[in-house]
Amino acid sequence: AVVSTQSAHYGREPKMNSMFIALCLIVAAVADDPAAAIMCNQGNATNSAACAASAEGVAATLCSMPKFVEYTGLSNVTYACGACAGDTKDVTCMECTGATNASCNVPQAAGKSFMCYNFAYDAATKVFAQAVNATTCQRLEATEAICNSPDKTAVAKYESPGAGCGPCVANTTCVSCKGDGCNSATTITAFLLPLVALIYTLV
Numbered sequence: 499a500v501v502s503t504q505s506a507h508y509g510r511e512p513k514m515n516s517m518f519i520a521l522c523l524i525v526a527a528v529a530d531d532p533a534a535a536i537m538c539n540q541g542n543a544t545n546s547a548a549c550a551a552s553a554e555g556v557a558a559t560l561c562s563m564p565k566f567v568e569y570t571g572l573s574n575v576t577y578a579c580g581a582c583a584g585d586t587k588d589v590t591c592m593e594c595t596g597a598t599n600a601s602c603n604v605p606q607a608a609g610k611s612f613m614c615y616n617f618a619y620d621a622a623t624k625v626f627a628q629a630v631n632a633t634t635c636q637r638l639e640a641t642e643a644i645c646n647s648p649d650k651t652a653v654a655k656y657e658s659p660g661a662g663c664g665p666c667v668a669n670t671t672c673v674s675c676k677g678d679g680c681n682s683a684t685t686i687t688a689f690l691l692p693l694v695a696l697i698y699t700l701v
Contacts, residue, residue, distance in 0.1 A: 536596030539563065539577040539603050546601040549579035558596060561603035565592045569644075569664035571636035577603055607639040612678040614645035614662035619654040626652065628683045635663035645681035649673045 535548040538561035549558040562582045564575035573590035575582075582591035594602035613632035620627040626648045637643065644665045648656050652671040659667050662681055666672035675681055 534598065536561070536579070536598055537601045538579040538596055539601045540579060542577055543605050545577070549596070560593050561596045561601060562591055562593050563603035563605070565590050566606045566608065566636075566638060568641055569635045569637060569660045571608075572605075609637045609639040609641060611636050612643040614660075614664075614679065615647070615682050616658050616661040617648055619656065621654070626656070629662075632679060632682075633661040633663055635660070642676055643678055643680075644674055644676055645679070646672050646674045647681040 534557075535550070536558055537546055538549050538558070539546050540549075543563075549561075551557050558579040560581050561577075561579060562575070563577045564573045565588070566572055567590070575586065575591045579596075581587070582593055587593060592603075596602055612635050614635050615632050616629040617626040618629065619625075635643070635645075645662055646659055646664065646666045647662065648658065649671050656671060659665075659670075659672070665674045
């Protein structure tokens, strides 16, 4: 009876060792599982991949991406794992909380680009001259197409915000309008002539 008990004892020992080894392998696999890392677009807006831990072994929790600046377009920031660099957050860079199943740093929906004209003071004629070529303006999907131009009280040092793209800066000698190319000299003249004619008939 003693012999059979010892045999049973010795028979269980290899099984327990095997179970312990298997448990250790499972723990190690879970600890090193790349699926536990968040996903971020890296380098560009289509390269979605798991984020590697830092040299110190710290896992990323945020993704970052270029900020879309209204009427200008995307800033020159790279899609990446981790927080925005320095003081660039909400200026030229945006952050989002990462997830393990998909990249959160995806581009914002852009609307159709439109055209506006820049104006510069001509010292010879003493008027603001319209640029020959229009400025291409960028906007988000829900943003209106707005242009700006100097009003009649603007002085020589006046500079058009955004080279004519977007609304006026508050408290400036500027006038804004809505629509593609709405601040061209031709458009402004076409608007003013009927107004002048109406005023003339009323006098």
